[in-house]
Amino acid sequence: MNWRNILIPVGLLVLLGAAYQNYKWMGVLAVGGGIVMWLMLHFTRLMTIMKRASERPLGYVASAVMLNAKLKPQMPLVHVVAMTRSLGLRQSKDLEQPEIFVWRDNTESTVTCEFMGGRLRKWTLERPVVPETPPAAAPGNQD
Known part of the structure; x- marks a missing residue:
């Protein structure tokens, strides 16, 4: 169970109760305004992230290797996006846990991320196999 889903609303209610105890309705209005501002900031950030993501191809990343280096366990999906x-x-x-997403770059390297409850659980980097070419013969040494 995600305790943040319970603790944050309870904490906000306690904060509103303390504001009412000390400053009556003016305190509730001030704290309520702060809570609304906090919610608006989070909403704006989420909309900005989604707008930027909508302007790029689905599952594309500039560098899969750099993405692999920046990922950390328990990172939220929104931060990865x-x-x-x-x-x-x-x-x-859809609606299946764990959620698995793939990002690919121009070199066909892929990062496969597994999210459980919206948090990054594990990820793998897969790079394409490049066949080895035999060394070229030096010019002038053809026997």
Whole structure:
């Protein structure tokens, strides 16, 4: 269970109660205004992230290797979308846990991320296999 879903609203109610105890309705209005401002900031940030992500191809990232280096466990999906500026290409079914998304770059390197409850659980970087070419013969040494 995600305790943030319970603790944040309870904390806000306690804050509103303390504001009423000390400053009556003027305190409630001031704290309520602060809470509304906080909610608006989060909403604006989310809309900015989604607008940027909508302008890029689905599942595209500039560099899969750099994305792999920047990822950390328990990172929220929203932060990963903000880093890539692209929505991941969904590999799992809708509403199925864990959610699996893939990001690919121009070199066909891919980062596959697994999210459980909206948080990054594990990820893998897959790079394409480049076949080795035999060394070229030196010019002038053809026997």
